[in-house]
Amino acid sequence: MGLEGFLERVRERRTEAGAPATGPSPGPVFLIGTGPGDPGLLTLRAVQLMQSADVVLYDRLVSDDILRLVHSGARMVYVGKQAGYHTRTQDEIHELLLEFAEAGATVVRLKGGDPYVFGRGGEEVQYLASRGIRVLAVPGITAAAGICAELGIPMTHRGVATAVRFLTGHSREGAEAEASLAEAVAAAADPHTTLVVYMGLGTLPKLVEQLGAHGLPLGTPAVAVERGTTAEQRVAFAELGGLMDATAAHALRSPTLIIIGKVVALAPGWGEWEAAGRPRELAAAAWSARAALPDAAAAVLGRASAAAEEGEGRRRGGRREAAREGEGAAAGAA
Template identity: 65%
Template sequence: MTNSLLRGPSGSLASSASSPSTSGRYPAVITRARATPRGLGVSGPAALLACNVACSGRPAARRVASVVTRSIADGHDAERLKDCDVLQLETFLQAIRERNQGPSQAPGEVFLVGTGPGDPGLLTLRAAQLMATADVVLYDRLVSDEILQLVGPSARMVYVGKTAGYHTRRQEEIHELLLAFAEAGALVVRLKGGDPYVFGRGGEEVGYLAAHGIRVHCVPGITAAAGICAELGIPLTHRGVATSARFLTGHSREGGEEALDEAVALAADPHTTLIVYMGLSNLAKLASQLVGAGLDPATPAVAVERGTTPGRRVVYGSVAELHELAGRAGLRTPTLIMIGEVVALSHGWQGWAAAGRPLEWNEASSYPALKLSLQLDMGAVGGKVGAAGVEGEGKKRARRGAGSRSGEEQAGLVGAA
């Protein structure tokens, strides 16, 4: 165990103890506040950070050197590798409030931004623009390090990731953080893996903020089902084979088990492609329910860990045997499961079968290296495209009362897949 101290303006201490996480990307961090938020001399989002997980997402000290080059783009401050501490956050919020003071002072706006399944080449242009111009970025565990490189160097980053059995912050606390940042006048970007409205709890965050008078915009992302199926060559629908596709969560909220069981039973349709998110831990039960509801045990299936990323791992098999195969391979979350006859149409399945059905078969589409720099002025929606810097909602708002940011912060998309 490693211990770190977070000192508030009053000299009070909040102690955090961290240990390696067995299921997340970063060490789990549990903070024990030795004083109340008032005792720490902070309030609002800073108090939430102090009393919950002030440094969550920050790798252990011995790992920092190896992570910085992959996680931080040129110009970023390595000290804010994954999160800002309480003092940095309070100073930042005060600067935002002062920047926005004036007769026309208004609350900031929040953008829920989907980052897709992991490959930075699958980001939307609007997502890249907002990441480059944000004041503060709250991001999930499923947002890859390569994508985080596109966050502007001046942005403050707050990790709010969740994994099974461990949440750095409860959903209610995330709501309060978003609201506090927006009320200070910041341009807030909430990064989510995949699409915010596909098992991303985006609707809950929109509802909470809208009820408090905050404007919220959603930027869609390529959901994991679409991105990973495309990578593996699996059509979600195919004439004569699959007439529909169904997205299903593999776990339910407390008290919702019966409704989930009913949904699984309805999904046992040989003409439907079933895509299961967050279902690895319940795969044995899921397969048993599907077969019990009439699905052929030999139905082709595949489990894909970290699809569209360099860490992709793929396990093919029948629906009846997939749980045992995935266990032998040691697959971990995030893993997407696809079940249906369309799986057998892919080159991956066919290559796997021809090779004697090995435990893992990671053959997939290989995209050309991403070398792209864009500076487009799209104007208003439906406007003409011109040759100018990218400047949209986020850029214009960030300039209010503070002048333009430096040219290096212009929103562009530059990266390598």
């Protein structure tokens, strides 16, 4: 069913449910943080809303395990973005959210991590609220908290780290943005501050150079984590000066979180890496407690419903369809 057909069906359903003859009132929009990837880290509120939404717009960072928890009757719309390729611009995402809400649909917007931590949630709330749409944000465990807990890294620790700072490797272009980032890096070059960098692989060489230039020792413990808290998690420990080599040796890809600071040395994995002679590559860690835990979704919600399993193929197809549309548009532009 096409988009217009789906919207018309939503309008009809709202009218049958007793909406005014003048048309249904706008539906609510819920911005939901899905955490770093492990469905066991979702909030109860998030799952409740995923089970009742009419339409779900989801990002690239939302894991397939989490998408399986969306009920099979929801319309799934992939709006993922990555470097060099956006299936939808941010303005287009705003317009889609508004269109679905104005049709009377209950709209869920799934975002990796927390919607208000480098998730552009504030922009979406401002856009919708200014047009009379009710919006509620449901917090998620941000990647920094989830991955540090996974690895056993306390972001603050008495006598070791008294502050933590979040930075993003993705920033607006231009001299002003560059100056703002340089200022933030300078403030973070403190041996008693834990620095967490989201999406930082592309800017890692510049980051290491600037931190060193501002006095942070290149021997500072660091770790890069790809797809943390998921079955695809990969971890590269290194001192700051060797972090670029370590990420290259592991061929880490986005999404990767980078953690820099003395607290990294408190992780069990750091001790394992040192005991192994600080190799450039280290086998998958056996010290993660998550592997021993039962499946959270199955334990709390019961076994996955047949409808949810059937919906998985539909969701994967949605990602592929969006990718094909983007490739076709790019070819046309060329």
